[in-house]
Amino acid sequence: MSPKVSLTRYLVEKQHVDGRIPPELRLLLEVVARACKSISHAVNKGALGGVLGSAHSENVQGEVQKKLDIIANEVLIEANEWGGHLAAMASEEMDGIYVVPNRYPQGEYLLLFDPLDGSSNIDVNVSIGTIFSVLKKPDDAGQGVSEQDFLQAGSRQVAAGYCIYGPQTTLVLTVGDGVVMFTLDREQGSFVLTEEDVRIPEDTKEFAINMSNMRHWAAPVRRYIDECLAGREGPRGKDFNMRWIASMVADVHRILTRGGVFLYPWDKREPDKPGKLRLLYEANPMGWLIEQAGGAATDGKQRILDIAPAKLHQRVSVILGSRNEVERVTGYHRD
Ligand code: AHG
Ligand code: MN
Ligand code: MN
Numbered sequence: 215m216s217p218k219v220s221l222t223r224y225l226v227e228k229q230h231v232d233g234r235i236p237p238e239l240r241l242l243l244e245v246v247a248r249a250c251k252s253i254s255h256a257v258n259k260g261a262l263g264g265v266l267g268s269a270h271s272e273n274v275q276g277e278v279q280k281k282l283d284i285i286a287n288e289v290l291i292e293a294n295e296w297g298g299h300l301a302a303m304a305s306e307e308m309d310g311i312y313v314v315p316n317r318y319p320q321g322e323y324l325l326l327f328d329p330l331d332g333s334s335n336i337d338v339n340v341s342i343g344t345i346f347s348v349l350k351k352p353d354d355a356g357q358g359v360s361e362q363d364f365l366q367a368g369s370r371q372v373a374a375g376y377c378i379y380g381p382q383t384t385l386v387l388t389v390g391d392g393v394v395m396f397t398l399d400r401e402q403g404s405f406v407l408t409e410e411d412v413r414i415p416e417d418t419k420e421f422a423i424n425m426s427n428m429r430h431w432a433a434p435v436r437r438y439i440d441e442c443l444a445g446r447e448g449p450r451g452k453d454f455n456m457r458w459i460a461s462m463v464a465d466v467h468r469i470l471t472r473g474g475v476f477l478y479p480w481d482k483r484e485p486d487k488p489g490k491l492r493l494l495y496e497a498n499p500m501g502w503l504i505e506q507a508g509g510a511a512t513d514g515k516q517r518i519l520d521i522a523p524a525k526l527h528q529r530v531s532v533i534l535g536s537r538n539e540v541e542r543v544t545g546y547h548r549d
Pocket of ligand 3: 283306328329330331332333
């Protein structure tokens with residue numbers, strides 16, 4: 215039997231054998247994984263650990279924070295601030311950026327995260343996760359670090375991934391040469407490589423969208439879903455299945471595993487809001503993972519990874535998954 219490959223070994227080989235990642239990025243990814251392990255333990259304890267329920271506070275986006283949103287945010291900051299690999303961090307749960315304090319060594323990387331994705335699923339024991347994206351401080355940024363340094367297109371990410379806390383805890387990662395998955399071995403306390411070269415089928419018969427917003431959708435989205443719902447007798451000539459978990463990590467994980475298309479489009483509820491999901495720490499990392507697995511990700515008009523961000527908590531319309539379906543929906547927007 216071939217030996218198990220731990221995340222540590224995988225990253226060391228990426229550094230030494232492939233020369234793909236510098237040592238500071240390897241350290242960064244190990245630290246993020248360690249933080250995710252710790253969040254996974256807190257999630258598993260649930261009511262026994264007193265981690266369920268609301269924190270009775272609001273984040274900058276006006277969403278009520280859950281206790282675990284705050285715990286996960288703190289775990290990620292505490293794990294990452296002292297190692298010398300980072301210049302600053304940004305999170306869904308913090309108004310501005312978090313600059314590494316002066317008492318610690320400063321690095322070149324910027325870490326962005328959604329500490330706890332799928333907050334509405336925490337208390338009902340449904341899969342949730344942590345999403346992260348890694349950028350490099352721009353070369354012309356000079357001394358210090360500012361919010362402006364974070365406003366880079368997704369195509370400039372140097373690593374991205376998520377950790378899903380479900381029946382298994384799985385860490386999914388890309389450093390730009392495909393997508394790999396690691397399953398947490400709880401007895402050993404380490405992530406073990408369980409899936410390499412993840413590929414998404416180009417076609418699918420499964421879509422994911424929150425149907426309760428149907429009356430608010432724009433015409434191209436309505437057309438696409440209507441055609442799926444028409445099934446075998448409709449223009450698509452086949453029956454479609456639907457899934458909506460309301461944790462982006464869980465919906466994306468399903469798509470990476472068996473294909474599918476995910477939509478959280480702009481809708482008419484709040485016309486000035488480009489969408490619900492956030493570009494920098496939700497759409498960009500997920501968009502890159504999906505592309506690295508052979509899928510596609512757009513906002514209906516352009517590739518997600520080409521969008522030039524204007525602000526830290528910018529929202530965006532998201533259509534991602536099996537390539538041919540994403541191209542179809544994007545084509546309907548062009549029509
Ligand atoms: P978060 O919990 O980080 O705020 O993100 C929730 C997101 C995403 O995970 C999911 O796809 C979507 O919100 C669900 O939204 P609805 O409740 O509108 O379906
Ligand atoms: Mn989220
Ligand atoms: Mn979140």
